[in-house]
Amino acid sequence: xxxxxxxxxxxxxxxxxxxxxxxxxxxxxxxxxxxxxxxxxxxxxxxxxxxxxxxxxxxxxxxxxxxxxxxxxxxxxxxxxxxxxxxxxxxxxxxxxxxxxxxxxxxxxxxxxxxxxxxxxxxxxxxxxxxxxxxxxxxxxxxxxxxxxxxxxxxxxxxxxxxxxxxxxxxxxxxxxxxxxxxxxxxxxxxxxxxxxxxxxxxxxxxxxxxxxxxxx
Amino acid sequence: xxxxxxxxxxxxxxxxxxxxxxxxxxxxxxxxxxxxxxxxxxxxxxxxxxxxxxxxxxxxxxxxxxxxxxxxxxxxxxxxxxxxxxxxxxxxxxxxxxxxxxxxxxxxxxxxxxxxxxxxxxxxxxxxxxxxxxxxxxxxxxxxxxxxxxxxxxxxxxxxxxxxxxxxxxxxxxxxxxxxxxxxxxxxxxxxxxxxxxxxxxxxxxxxxxxxxxxxxxxxxxxxxxxxxxxxxxxxxxxx
Numbered sequence: 239x240x241x242x243x244x245x246x247x248x249x250x251x252x253x254x255x256x257x258x259x260x261x262x263x264x265x266x267x268x269x270x271x272x273x274x275x276x277x278x279x280x281x282x283x284x285x286x287x288x289x290x291x292x293x294x295x296x297x298x299x300x301x302x303x304x305x306x307x308x309x310x311x312x313x314x315x316x317x318x319x320x321x322x323x324x325x326x327x328x329x330x331x332x333x334x335x336x337x338x339x340x341x342x343x344x345x346x347x348x349x350x351x352x353x354x355x356x357x358x359x360x361x362x363x364x365x366x367x368x369x370x371x372x373x374x375x376x377x378x379x380x381x382x383x384x385x386x387x388x389x390x391x392x393x394x395x396x397x398x399x400x401x402x403x404x405x406x407x408x409x410x411x412x413x414x415x416x417x418x419x420x421x422x423x424x425x426x427x428x429x430x431x432x433x434x435x436x437x438x439x440x441x442x443x444x445x446x447x448x449x450x451x452x453x454x455x
Numbered sequence: 456x457x458x459x460x461x462x463x464x465x466x467x468x469x470x471x472x473x474x475x476x477x478x479x480x481x482x483x484x485x486x487x488x489x490x491x492x493x494x495x496x497x498x499x500x501x502x503x504x505x506x507x508x509x510x511x512x513x514x515x516x517x518x519x520x521x522x523x524x525x526x527x528x529x530x531x532x533x534x535x536x537x538x539x540x541x542x543x544x545x546x547x548x549x550x551x552x553x554x555x556x557x558x559x560x561x562x563x564x565x566x567x568x569x570x571x572x573x574x575x576x577x578x579x580x581x582x583x584x585x586x587x588x589x590x591x592x593x594x595x596x597x598x599x600x601x602x603x604x605x606x607x608x609x610x611x612x613x614x615x616x617x618x619x620x621x622x623x624x625x626x627x628x629x630x631x632x633x634x635x636x637x638x639x640x641x642x643x644x645x646x647x648x649x650x651x652x653x654x655x656x657x658x659x660x661x662x663x664x665x666x667x668x669x670x671x672x673x674x675x676x677x678x679x680x681x682x683x684x685x686x687x688x689x690x691x692x693x694x695x
Contacts (some may be wrong), residue, residue, distance in 0.1 A: 303694070340642075349576060352542075354538065354540055354542050355542050355544065355545075357500075357505055357538075357542070358542035358601075360505065360531070361505060361531055361534075361535075361562060362531065362555070362556035362604070362605070362608060363502055363528045363529070363531040363532040363556060363608065364528070364559055364560060365528055365559040368559050368560075372555065372559065373544055375547045377544075377546055378545070379544065391627075421650060441643075446570045453548075
């Protein structure tokens with residue numbers, strides 16, 4: 239009755255939490271990347287105040303701690319008449335937060351493509367859009383990929399903060415298991431291992447892309 | 456025909472071209488010589504509309520380059536330009552570099568574009584480098600690739616911005632021959648160069664640029680052989 243060792247069910251419970259973490263990360267990275275590419279393109283190509291205004295707005299999301307953003311968004315969503323699940327709010331906040339970082343990665347990567355290379359493309363009669371899609375994006379992708387991988391991996395770990403919204407992801411599920419089993423070190427080691435097992439393939443995939451493309455540069 | 460009429464061009468407060476007038480007739484080769492920062496390269500960028508101008512006019516076959524209604528992308532298919540830095544597209548192979556514009560701009564099929572690209576690359580002696588990425592080429596080879604890339608569009612005009620500066624000495628002659636061949640095929644060329652012998656050999660006329668103006672223009676025998684202006688003499692003395 240007082241046997242509090244970790245059962246297979248606890249592990250299963252934590253793996254289910256890991257699934258939530260993965261799902262959160264997936265939506266955050268997807269939303270953040272789509273928004274980030276659009277915003278980054280605007281920041282890199284649009285002149286003057288629209289770019290500046292967007293930059294300032296995104297600076298807010300980069301400066302305010304993610305936990306504060308999560309709690310404020312959860313508090314204000316019902317006031318704004320939005321009947322959203324905590325999971326939806328969490329995904330949206332994480333996506334906007336990610337987009338703020340992704341915007342700067344995209345902007346920097348686009349600006350890293352030498353102007354002379356783009357001029358050569360335009361001098362051949364390529365349109366602005368062709369230049370962007372055939373010349374700038376492929377080169378910028380190679381420049382920005384490592385930073386983007388860091389962002390994705392960081393986001394996966396930052397997503398643990400949504401436990402404050404009552405979402406049972408990997409870290410929260412581990413806490414619950416700790417409360418029951420009173421085996422914090424072991425449980426956290428297992429949780430850490432799961433985080434690692436999720437991160438490692440993503441990191442390796444990034445390295446694989448980098449080396450694959452290195453040959454061509 | 457390229458008509459340059461009283462063109463002025465400034466970068467911020469710095470006026471780099473201070474009223475240049477020059478015509479280049481079909482089939483003519485005009486070399487532009489002069490010191491660094493004299494506005495030679497900038498003028499080439501203005502001719503195909505890569506740089507806006509502050510005043511004056513440039514016409515290519517009667518089309519006003521900087522007019523609002525001019526389709527620059529269409530105009531640029533007639534004007535090949537090769538830069539001082541060859542500006543290879545690093546993520547594409549040599550063949551893909553040359554095929555890109557014929558495919559995207561002229562809408563050629565893959566086979567047609569490849570046929571043209573292979574032909575042009577063979578022309579500049581890179582037939583054995585088709586599948587190689589530009590980073591694996593020497594500077595001279597990259598420059599020849601850039602020439603092939605411009606030629607693949609079958610342009611009526613070629614603007615060459617110090618294209619031989621980075622070539623290995625033994626390759627200069629080969630490029631010269633290519634340019635002579637182009638000239639004999641009716642190619643109109645403006646050649647910005649520091650190589651005076653090259654200018655004397657291939658050009659119908661030579662223009663000496665000095666402080667944003669054409670200081671002296673005429674046949675090579677005159678401008679290079681027996682210059683009238685003291686600035687031209689001083690420049691030739693410094694480079695020869």
